[in-house]
Amino acid sequence: MDAYIDFSQPMLWLSAASIVFNPTFWNTAARSEYHNKTITKLFGGNSRYGCYALAITIFTLGIIRDSIYERALRTQPTHPLLTGPLSSALAIALFASGNILVLSSMWALGITGTYLGDYFGILMDEMVTGFPFNVTDAPMYYGSTMSFLGSALWLGKPAGVLLTALVWVVYKIALSFEDPFTAGIYRKRDEEQKKVGPQGGQTAPKGGKTGPKEIARRINWVIFGEERGIIGQLLFFRALQEKRSLIFQMPAAAVWAAIVIGLFFVVIALDNMGFFSSKNHFPVDGRTVVITGGSQGMGRGLGRLLAQKGANVVLVARNQEKLDKAKEYVASAAKDPSRQRFHTISADVTLPEENTRLLDEVTAWNGGNPPDIVWANAGSSQPMLYLHASIDTLRSQMDINYWAAAYLSHATLALWTKPQTQQKSNTTSTPPSNLPRHFIITSSSLCFVGLAGYATYAPAKAALRSLADSLRSELNLYNGARHHDASSAPPTDIQIHLVAPGTITSPGLEQEEKTKHPVTRILEEGDPKQTEDEVALAAVRALEKGYYLITTQFLGAAMRASSLNGSPRNNWFVDTVFSWVTSVVWLFVGPDMEGKVFKYGKVNGVKAV
Numbered sequence: 001m002d003a004y005i006d007f008s009q010p011m012l013w014l015s016a017a018s019i020v021f022n023p024t025f026w027n028t029a030a031r032s033e034y035h036n037k038t039i040t041k042l043f044g045g046n047s048r049y050g051c052y053a054l055a056i057t058i059f060t061l062g063i064i065r066d067s068i069y070e071r072a073l074r075t076q077p078t079h080p081l082l083t084g085p086l087s088s089a090l091a092i093a094l095f096a097s098g099n100i101l102v103l104s105s106m107w108a109l110g111i112t113g114t115y116l117g118d119y120f121g122i123l124m125d126e127m128v129t130g131f132p133f134n135v136t137d138a139p140m141y142y143g144s145t146m147s148f149l150g151s152a153l154w155l156g157k158p159a160g161v162l163l164t165a166l167v168w169v170v171y172k173i174a175l176s177f178e179d180p181f182t183a184g185i186y187r188k189r190d191e192e193q194k195k196v197g198p199q200g201g202q203t204a205p206k207g208g209k210t211g212p213k214e215i216a217r218r219i220n221w222v223i224f225g226e227e228r229g230i231i232g233q234l235l236f237f238r239a240l241q242e243k244r245s246l247i248f249q250m251p252a253a254a255v256w257a258a259i260v261i262g263l264f265f266v267v268i269a270l271d272n273m274g275f276f277s278s279k280n281h282f283p284v285d286g287r288t289v290v291i292t293g294g295s296q297g298m299g300r301g302l303g304r305l306l307a308q309k310g311a312n313v314v315l316v317a318r319n320q321e322k323l324d325k326a327k328e329y330v331a332s333a334a335k336d337p338s339r340q341r342f343h344t345i346s347a348d349v350t351l352p353e354e355n356t357r358l359l360d361e362v363t364a365w366n367g368g369n370p371p372d373i374v375w376a377n378a379g380s381s382q383p384m385l386y387l388h389a390s391i392d393t394l395r396s397q398m399d400i401n402y403w404a405a406a407y408l409s410h411a412t413l414a415l416w417t418k419p420q421t422q423q424k425s426n427t428t429s430t431p432p433s434n435l436p437r438h439f440i441i442t443s444s445s446l447c448f449v450g451l452a453g454y455a456t457y458a459p460a461k462a463a464l465r466s467l468a469d470s471l472r473s474e475l476n477l478y479n480g481a482r483h484h485d486a487s488s489a490p491p492t493d494i495q496i497h498l499v500a501p502g503t504i505t506s507p508g509l510e511q512e513e514k515t516k517h518p519v520t521r522i523l524e525e526g527d528p529k530q531t532e533d534e535v536a537l538a539a540v541r542a543l544e545k546g547y548y549l550i551t552t553q554f555l556g557a558a559m560r561a562s563s564l565n566g567s568p569r570n571n572w573f574v575d576t577v578f579s580w581v582t583s584v585v586w587l588f589v590g591p592d593m594e595g596k597v598f599k600y601g602k603v604n605g606v607k608a609v
C-alpha cells in the first residue's frame with residue numbers, strides 16, 4: 001500500500017480535513033444566515049455585503065484548500081500507471097473542462113448566485129437553464145471535482161485520486177442538503193408571489209441570443225473586472241501559473257490530444273453561448289405556426305414559447321375541450337395580445353384527409369396564406385415487449401408516430417412548393433415573408449438507439465429521421481429552382497428539421513408508464529427528464545441557431561453524435577470529435593446495456609406468449 005499512498009504524511013490528513021471542512025462551513029454559515037440573519041447582522045443589516053463577505057471567505061478557503069492539496073500530493077509517491085502520456089492528456093482535459101464548468105457557472109450566476117445568495121434572500125429572478133446548466137445541475141461541484149482529479153493525474157499521484165473521491169463524496173452530501181433547501185426557498189417565493197398577484201406566470205429563462213453587442217459587453221466585463229470578471233481572471237491565471245512549467249515536459253502526442261480535447265470543450269461552450277451564429281435562423285414574430293399534438297405536453301410548451309416570441313399559433317389535437325384550455329394557456333403568454341391570433345382545430349392526424357383539411361382551414365384563417373411553420377409533433381407511445389403487442393398495436397403505433405407526420409409533410413410541402421403566382425403573397429406576416437418556411441418533425445432520441453420494450457414505437461421514430469434526411473436532400477431541388485425561374489418556383493426557401501427529445505414529463509409519459517416493461521425502465525433510468533417548457537426551449541434555441549438534427553439534452557446529444565451518418569452537422573468540429581468520443585464510449589455502454597437485459601432475463605425469466 002505504501003507504494004501508492006503514504007498515510008503517514010500529516011499533509012494528507014490536513015488536506016482531507018480541509019476538503020471536508022469547506023462545504024460544511026459554508027452550509028452551516030448559510031443556514032444560520034437563513035434562519036437568524038447572522039451574517040447580515042454582522043454587516044449592519046446589508047445582506048448584499050454579507051453575501052460578498054461570505055463569497056470572499058469561501059473563495060479564500062478554497063484557495064487554501066487547493067494549496068494544501070497540492071502540497072500534500074508533492075509528498076506522496078508517484079505511480080507509473082498514472083504518469084503516461086494518456087494520463088497527462090486526460091489530466092489536461094479534465095482540468096480544462098472542469099474549469100470551463102466552474103467559470104461558466106460563475107459567469108451565469110454572478111457572485112450572489114454562486115455564493116449562496118439565496119440564503120440571504122437575494123434570489124435570482126429567472127432560472128438559468130443555458131450552459132453549463134444544460135450539462136449538469138451542479139457545474140460548480142462537478143467542475144471542481146474534475147479539476148481535483150485532473151491535478152492528481154497530472155502529478156501521477158494515487159493519493160490525489162483518493163482525495164478526489166473524498167471531494168466527490170463530500171460534495172454529494174452537500175448537494176443532498178443544499179438542493180432541497182434551495183428548492184424550498186424558491187417554492188416559498190413563488191407561493192408568495194402568487195398570493196401577491198399574477199405576475200404573468202413563469203418568466204422566460206435567462207440566456208437566449210448572444211449578438212455581437214452582448215459579446216462585446218461580456219468581454220468588457222471580463223477585462224474591466226466587474227464582479228464576475230475578477231473571479232474568472234483570478235481562477236484563470238492561477239490555473240495557468242500552476243500548469244505552465246509542466247506543459248513543456250509533455251510528449252507531443254499528449255499535447256495534441258490535450259489540445260483537441262480542450263478545444264472541443266471550448267467550442268462547445270462558445271457554441272452554447274451562441275458565438276458561431278448570432279443570426280436568428282428561426283424568426284417567428286408575426287408568423288403563423290401550426291403545432292399538432294398541441295393540447296398538452298411538448299406541443300403545448302412549444303405553443304406557449306412561440307406565443308411569447310410573437311407568433312400566431314394554431315393548436316391541433318382530437319379532444320376539443322383540452323384544446324380550448326390549451327389555447328387559453330398559450331394565448332395568455334402572447335408577446336403582443338392585440339396583434340397575435342390563436343386558433344384550434346380538432347383533427348385526427350392519423351387520417352390523410354384530415355391533414356389536408358386542417359391546412360386548408362389554417363390557410364383560410366390566415367387570410368389565404370399558408371402557415372409559415374408547421375410542426376408535426378403529435379405522437380403517442382405504447383412501450384411493451386414486442387411479442388406482447390398485437391399486430392393492431394404495431395400498425396396503430398406506426399399510424400400516429402410515422403404516418404401522421406408523413407401525411408402532414410406531404411400536404412404541407414405540396415402547398416409550399418406551389419409557384420409564387422398560385423400563392424397569395426404573405427401580407428399578414430411581418431417581416432415580409434420571403435423568410436424560409438420550416439417543417440419540423442418531433443421524433444425521439446430512440447431514433448438513434450434501440451432499446452428492449454420500444455420495438456412498438458422506436459421504428460416509427462427512426463423512420464421519421466430517414467424521412468427528414470431524404471426530404472432535406474430533395475428540398476434542395478425546390479430551393480435551387482428558385483434561382484432558375486422565380487415565377488414558377490416556390491416563393492420561399494423550405495427547411496426541414498428533426499427534433500429528438502429524451503424523456504419528457506408529459507401526460508403522455510404517465511400513460512406510457514402503464515404498459516412499459518420493467519427492463520425498459522432499467523435501460524432508460526439514466527435519461528434526464530425534461531418538462532414541456534424545458535424541452536420546448538431547448539428545441540427552439542437549436543432552431544434559432546439554424547440546426548437541422550436537434551436533441552434537447554446531453555445524453556440525447558451523445559446518442560445523436562454516435563449515429564450522425566450523413567446528416568448535416570450542427571457544428572462540424574464538435575460533431576466530429578464528439579462522434580469519435582462516443583464510438584469509444586459505446587464499447588463500454590453497449591455491452592453494459594446488453595448485460596442488463598440479459599441479467600433481467602436470468603433473474604426473472606420471461607413468459608412465452
Ligand SMILES: NC(=O)C1=CN([C@@H]2O[C@H](COP(=O)(O)OP(=O)(O)OC[C@H]3O[C@@H](n4cnc5c(N)ncnc54)[C@H](OP(=O)(O)O)[C@@H]3O)[C@@H](O)[C@H]2O)C=CC1
Pocket residue numbers: 292293294295296297298299316317318319320322347348349350377378379380381400442443444445500501502503504505506507508509
Ligand atoms: N413523453 C416523452 O417522454 C417523449 C415524447 N416524445 C414525442 O414528443 C411528442 C410529444 O409528446 P408528449 O409531450 O409526451 O405529448 P403527449 O403524449 O402528452 O400528448 C400528445 C398530444 O398529441 C395529441 N394527439 C394524440 N393522438 C392524436 C391524433 N391521432 N390526432 C391528433 N392529435 C393527437 C394529443 O391530444 P388528443 O389526445 O386530444 O388528440 C396531445 O395533444 C410525441 O411525438 C412523442 O412521441 C419524444 C421523446 C420522449
Ligand SMILES: CCCCCCCCCCCCCCCC(=O)[C@@H](N)CO
Pocket residue numbers: 381382383444445446449451457501502503504512523524527555558559562582585586589
Ligand atoms: C454514447 C451514447 C450512450 C448512449 C446510452 C443510451 C442510453 C439510452 C437512454 C434512452 C432514453 C430513452 C428516451 C425515451 C424517450 C421516448 O421517446 C419515450 N419516453 C416515448 O415513449
